[in-house]
Amino acid sequence: MRSVDEHVAAAVALVSPLPATEVELAEAIGLVLAEAVTAQVDSPPFDNSAMDGFAVLWADVEHATKAVPVTLRVTGESVAGSESAPTVTPGCAVRVMTGAPVPDGAELIIPVEATSASFAMFEPIDADGASVQIFDAPIGRTHIRRRGEDVVTGQVVMQPGVLLGPSQLAAAASIGASRLSAIRRPVVAILATGDELVAPGEPLRPGQIYDSNSVVLAASVRRAGGIPRVLTRVGDTAEGLLAALEGAHADLIVTSGGVSAGVYDVVKGVLAERGVTFVKVAMQPGKPQGIGTLHFGTLDGTPIACLPGNPVSSLVSFEVIVAPMVRVMLGLPPHRPLESVIVAQGWATPPERQQYMPVRFHPDGSVLPATGGGSGSHLVASLALAEALAVVPADVDSVREGDTVELIRISG
Numbered sequence: 001m002r003s004v005d006e007h008v009a010a011a012v013a014l015v016s017p018l019p020a021t022e023v024e025l026a027e028a029i030g031l032v033l034a035e036a037v038t039a040q041v042d043s044p045p046f047d048n049s050a051m052d053g054f055a056v057l058w059a060d061v062e063h064a065t066k067a068v069p070v071t072l073r074v075t076g077e078s079v080a081g082s083e084s085a086p087t088v089t090p091g092c093a094v095r096v097m098t099g100a101p102v103p104d105g106a107e108l109i110i111p112v113e114a115t116s117a118s119f120a121m122f123e124p125i126d127a128d129g130a131s132v133q134i135f136d137a138p139i140g141r142t143h144i145r146r147r148g149e150d151v152v153t154g155q156v157v158m159q160p161g162v163l164l165g166p167s168q169l170a171a172a173a174s175i176g177a178s179r180l181s182a183i184r185r186p187v188v189a190i191l192a193t194g195d196e197l198v199a200p201g202e203p204l205r206p207g208q209i210y211d212s213n214s215v216v217l218a219a220s221v222r223r224a225g226g227i228p229r230v231l232t233r234v235g236d237t238a239e240g241l242l243a244a245l246e247g248a249h250a251d252l253i254v255t256s257g258g259v260s261a262g263v264y265d266v267v268k269g270v271l272a273e274r275g276v277t278f279v280k281v282a283m284q285p286g287k288p289q290g291i292g293t294l295h296f297g298t299l300d301g302t303p304i305a306c307l308p309g310n311p312v313s314s315l316v317s318f319e320v321i322v323a324p325m326v327r328v329m330l331g332l333p334p335h336r337p338l339e340s341v342i343v344a345q346g347w348a349t350p351p352e353r354q355q356y357m358p359v360r361f362h363p364d365g366s367v368l369p370a371t372g373g374g375s376g377s378h379l380v381a382s383l384a385l386a387e388a389l390a391v392v393p394a395d396v397d398s399v400r401e402g403d404t405v406e407l408i409r410i411s412g
């Protein structure tokens with residue numbers, strides 16, 4: 001039997017980061033930046049006020065106190081989006097709002113709280129005779145955000161390799177980038193095999209079951225950052241399987257079912273002779289696995305992972321074997337760091353196999369088995385409660401209350 005680490009290493013060795021493409025900012029979340037981002041403009045693009053208040057000259061206000069206020073004439077205002085405002089001259093103030101351009105000549109902003117004014121909503125400035133009393137001058141602070149204080153035109157804001165999250169996209173937007181060059185998402189074709197499968201929503205005839213793997217795998221591909229392409233499921237025939245694979249048009253193909261030792265396990269029977277290696281992996285669930293690259297018909301080296309059909313095995317196999325492949329294609333490291341949690345209620349583990357136990361969270365953050373019936377790989381409806389997979393190494397022979405386990409999150 002192959003260890004899980006050995007099998008995952010063989011799987012990720014079949015793939016590499018995909019080429020870069022231009023993407024809209026809104027589509028770039030979760031992608032890896034392929035080209036440096038350079039500021040097109042200064043940020044901020046102009047000097048602007050950090051406060052609602054009055055733009056003034058330092059010499060006019062430096063001695064202002066509550067007891068002996070300074071009175072200035074208000075000559076106009078600058079609001080957010082203003083293109084022009086009166087120049088600040090001695091003895092005068094210009095009303096300013098946060099984010100508004102600082103009027104020419106102004107040396108500092110006096111916050112409204114340090115004046116006699118109160119800014120009622122939409123209150124116009126009294127056209128003649130408007131004035132304001134200044135009670136206090138900020139010491140050493142101008143409350144002016146300077147042009148280019150954040151970045152200047154031409155400055156590199158992000159280097160290739162950065163994972164684009166909300167903060168990175170905010171930085172890109174702030175310097176005027178509307179599109180970025182990023183490693184594209186892999187298209188992952190999903191093919192469920194089995195004569196017994198019926199789409200959810202259809203009536204079940206004797207011997208039939210609902211195809212849950214197509215749904216699970218498509219959702220898992222999306223969660224991992226790929227684009228799922230669900231192929232029409234095929235029965236257990238070589239012709240059907242080969243035709244579906246040839247029409248896959250994907251960066252990676254994932255099949256489910258047909259990989260164990262049954263007479264009609266057609267995936268194994270047909271693909272073992274066509275570049276896929278079928279092995280037993282020391283994991284539970286998910287022991288029978290196939291990986292390789294396909295070279296026939298229109299397929300020219302497309303990587304494939306053949307997962308077992310049992311729904312829990314399929315889900316676990318995706319997380320353990322396919323998700324790292326998707327991450328590598330996205331330009332990411334194959335594994336996310338795992339989190340450690342305390343076990344609230346123990347469970348039985350198999351000897352010499354790394355176990356992936358579906359668990360749910362207790363309100364205190366500890367975990368317990370999600371399924372009453374243990375980790376049986378056919379207990380798919382019980383997965384409704386599962387929030388994570390607890391990883392129990394092959395050499396651990398039991399999991400007890402109070403132990404620490406590592407988790408792969410499968411929800412949220």
Ligand code: AMP
Pocket residue numbers: 192193194196197209210211212213214256257258259260262265308309310311
């Ligand atoms: P197989 O690997 O094809 O022998 O399938 C193992 C078990 O998983 C059988 O009980 C199948 O009926 C079940 N199974 C296979 N494919 C699916 C699927 N797409 N959805 C739900 N159950 C499946």
Ligand code: MG
Pocket residue numbers: 193194195236257258265309
């Ligand atoms: Mg089958």
